[in-house]
Amino acid sequence: MGILNVTPDSFSDGARFEKPNQALSHAESMVREGADIIDIGGESTRPGASEVTIAEEIQRVVPLIKPIKALGCLVSIDTSKPEVMLTAAEAGADMLNDVRALSLSGALKAAQQTQLPVCLMHMQGKPRSMQNAPQYKDVVAEVTAYLKSRIIACREAGIADNLISIDPGFGFGKELQHNLTLLNHLTAFQSFGKPLLVGLSRKSMLGQITGREVGQRMAASVAVALLAMQRGAKIIRVHDVAETNDVRKIFLATQN
Numbered sequence: 425m426g427i428l429n430v431t432p433d434s435f436s437d438g439a440r441f442e443k444p445n446q447a448l449s450h451a452e453s454m455v456r457e458g459a460d461i462i463d464i465g466g467e468s469t470r471p472g473a474s475e476v477t478i479a480e481e482i483q484r485v486v487p488l489i490k491p492i493k494a495l496g497c498l499v500s501i502d503t504s505k506p507e508v509m510l511t512a513a514e515a516g517a518d519m520l521n522d523v524r525a526l527s528l529s530g531a532l533k534a535a536q537q538t539q540l541p542v543c544l545m546h547m548q549g550k551p552r553s554m555q556n557a558p559q560y561k562d563v564v565a566e567v568t569a570y571l572k573s574r575i576i577a578c579r580e581a582g583i584a585d586n587l588i589s590i591d592p593g594f595g596f597g598k599e600l601q602h603n604l605t606l607l608n609h610l611t612a613f614q615s616f617g618k619p620l621l622v623g624l625s626r627k628s629m630l631g632q633i634t635g636r637e638v639g640q641r642m643a644a645s646v647a648v649a650l651l652a653m654q655r656g657a658k659i660i661r662v663h664d665v666a667e668t669n670d671v672r673k674i675f676l677a678t679q680n
């Protein structure tokens with residue numbers, strides 16, 4: 425899954441892909457480099473990010489859906505807003521990616537109406553404040569319990585079980601040790617019997633480990649992508665598609 429941020433304030437490539445043409449050509453490169461899915465995000469959810477209006481998010485994201493689909497990939501929409509989900513689905517989106525796991529008012533109903541696959545992600549707190557002193561007694565157990573509760577909420581809302589994928593939400597209300605514990609115990613999430621999506625690309629946890637700035641984290645990002653693949657992740661959300669795809673080919677070639 426290649427990341428396409430159309431936000432003015434993304435953590436690693438903010439403002440670079442603001443213009444629709446730049447966004448489209450970046451998507452085109454990622455598809456050429458092996459991305460099966462392009463994840464379009466119009467609201468930055470990185471630590472400290474501010475919120476955007478419905479109209480603004482729709483205006484950033486929706487016009488890109490058709491041209492990006494025409495590249496021959498699937499289009500995922502990184503949103504929590506029901507109105508964006510419905511408009512994006514109408515425009516041909518293939519998947520919903522919600523870092524708030526359909527917890528906003530109306531989101532479960534909207535997702536159900538679209539009949540689209542949906543990724544449920546764990547977050548503790550809200551983007552603006554989630555990194556100020558997140559706390560867990562048992563991070564794996566708590567993230568698992570939350571995802572279980574959201575899967576049940578989806579079932580009760582009439583969302584088919586086979587449309588759901590899950591994501592522990594690296595960097596979302598988690599300190600380094602929490603993120604590392606989740607990565608070390610990633611196989612625990614296989615017990616859901618659902619596709620596991622992970623996003624680790626260029627995140628601050630990699631900076632904390634390597635001492636590198638956000639633009640210098642590619643090697644660290646592909647390293648954790650490989651670990652995630654080995655531990656059962658099926659969808660890897662990344663900036664560096666070509667490099668991650670090489671790693672994926674090596675991984676697949678060395679499976680038995």
Ligand code: PT1
Nearest residue numbers: 435469470545591594595623627628629
């Ligand atoms: C993710 C994800 C996402 N991450 C899914 N969607 C982001 N399903 C956006 C940092 O610590 O992991 N899974 N959509 C980006 N969010 C962050 C969070 C970016 C933390 C950076 C950090 O640097």
